[in-house]
Amino acid sequence: xxxxxxxxxxxxxxxxxxxxxxxxxxxxxxxxxxxxxxxxxxxxxxxxxxxxxxxxxxxxxxxxxxxxxxxxxxxxxxxxxxxxxxxxxxxxxxxxxxxxxxxxxxxxxxxxxxxxxxxxxxxxxxxxxxxxxxxxxxxxxxxxxxxxxxxxxxxxxxxxxxxxxxxxxxxxxxxxxxxxxxxxxxxxxxxxxxxxxxxxxxxxxxxxxxxx
Amino acid sequence: xxxxxxxxxxxxxxxxxxxxxxxxxxxxxxxxxxxxxxxxxxxxxxxxxxxxxxxxxxxxxxxxxxxxxxxxxxxxxxxxxxxxxxxxxxxxxxxxxxxxxxxxxxxxxxxxxxxxxxxxxxxxxxxxxxxxxxxxxxxxxxxxxxxxxxxxxxxxxxxxxxxxxxxx
Numbered sequence: 001x002x003x004x005x006x007x008x009x010x011x012x013x014x015x016x017x018x019x020x021x022x023x024x025x026x027x028x029x030x031x032x033x034x035x036x037x038x039x040x041x042x043x044x045x046x047x048x049x050x051x052x053x054x055x056x057x058x059x060x061x062x063x064x065x066x067x068x069x070x071x072x073x074x075x076x077x078x079x080x081x082x083x084x085x086x087x088x089x090x091x092x093x094x095x096x097x098x099x100x101x102x103x104x105x106x107x108x109x110x111x112x113x114x115x116x117x118x119x120x121x122x123x124x125x126x127x128x129x130x131x132x133x134x135x136x137x138x139x140x141x142x143x144x145x146x147x148x149x150x151x152x153x154x155x156x157x158x159x160x161x162x163x164x165x166x167x168x169x170x171x172x173x174x175x176x177x178x179x180x181x182x183x184x185x186x187x188x189x190x191x192x193x194x195x196x197x198x199x200x201x202x203x204x205x206x207x208x209x210x211x212x
Numbered sequence: 213x214x215x216x217x218x219x220x221x222x223x224x225x226x227x228x229x230x231x232x233x234x235x236x237x238x239x240x241x242x243x244x245x246x247x248x249x250x251x252x253x254x255x256x257x258x259x260x261x262x263x264x265x266x267x268x269x270x271x272x273x274x275x276x277x278x279x280x281x282x283x284x285x286x287x288x289x290x291x292x293x294x295x296x297x298x299x300x301x302x303x304x305x306x307x308x309x310x311x312x313x314x315x316x317x318x319x320x321x322x323x324x325x326x327x328x329x330x331x332x333x334x335x336x337x338x339x340x341x342x343x344x345x346x347x348x349x350x351x352x353x354x355x356x357x358x359x360x361x362x363x364x365x366x367x368x369x370x371x372x373x374x375x376x377x378x379x380x
Contacts (some may be wrong), residue, residue, distance in 0.1 A: 003339075003367040006374075009317045010340040014231060022306045023230045028223060031252060031304075032259040104261050104278040106333060107353025111281045202288065209331045209362075210354050 008176055054089045058082060064147055073154055074146055084132070113206050130179055134172035138165050147148045161193030222262050225271050226255070231277055234305055235341070239325045239333050240283040250286050251304040254279045276338060276351045282331040324373045326375065335359070338367055
């Protein structure tokens with residue numbers, strides 16, 4: 001059967017749908033009033049809470065840096081952590097803003113590419129956190145010991161111990177990369193239902209689709 | 213317009229174009245529960261985007277864009293089961309049982325569309341719904357020439373599919 005014949009059959013099917021389908025007005029109303037809105041409020045609250053927590057960490061680290069401004073051995077790790085926290089917050093806010101600004105009323109190829117790039121950015125963000133994590137624990141340890149118990153890690157542990165841990169962290173990066181590839185994509189993938197390879201393949205499919 | 217008037221106008225337009233919702237959900241989901249989830253997601257996104265609808269294009273063109281964008285994203289979530297946005301006693305689209313009366317050609321056509329990738333699904337659906345090449349291009353963001361080329365290829369694909377189905 002030719003597509004043009006099918007188009008006629010489709011038009012008949014379309015006419016029958018006029019009488020056979022009914023839109024449930026009550027369900028539609030519920031979708032854009034109370035319950036759907038509260039789902040949005042919950043989502044916004046979760047995002048907001050995460051951002052507020054990160055902001056609190058940034059401020060706390062800023063205060064720590066200020067209080068220890070004459071002690072570079074504490075300022076350096078705390079400032080490094082603060083910069084990372086600021087970068088993480090800025091990235092999260094940017095991603096949320098981009099997601100909220102996405103106008104679904106734009107052409108399909110444009111929006112699908114934008115959404116796919118957003119997903120790839122989110123996957124890479126999770127990966128970067130996992131990769132950096134082995135290196136972060138030493139500055140965290142130094143700052144936390146000083147801030148909570150007033151213990152100077154540099155004085156308590158010898159230099160070899162610190163250097164050894166930094167080297168261990170560096171050596172652990174390949175493991176971090178492996179973990180990120182294996183689990184980072186799975187974590188993000190399970191949240192969004194995507195993985196990086198599928199996302200890049202779909203971008204290639206889109207490019208192919210747009211090509212004449 | 214106040215909120216109540218906007219809601220009323222939205223309801224009216226959605227009612228008039230409910231067939232688009234039905235057909236997109238049928239083309240992108242085999243499972244009836246998934247269809248209802250998708251229909252709910254589409255309606256929520258249509259409502260959220262409704263304020264940005266400026267009337268420069270026809271409502272149906274705008275609705276196809278929003279609904280297809282949501283459907284493609286939904287379809288590509290690797291069949292991860294999504295939660296109902298609301299748990300309604302009745303489905304969003306109440307349909308008279310059409311299976312026994314649905315012609316074989318339409319059933320086969322839905323099955324053939326189901327096998328296409330999400331972008332070609334959109335293309336064929338827009339074509340079958342009687343949209344011009346210019347309108348299809350406007351919804352999908354591709355040129356008219358490109359639409360014509362792809363429709364030509366899809367005709368071939370569907371001819372083969374239907375040939376195999378009727379022989380089988």
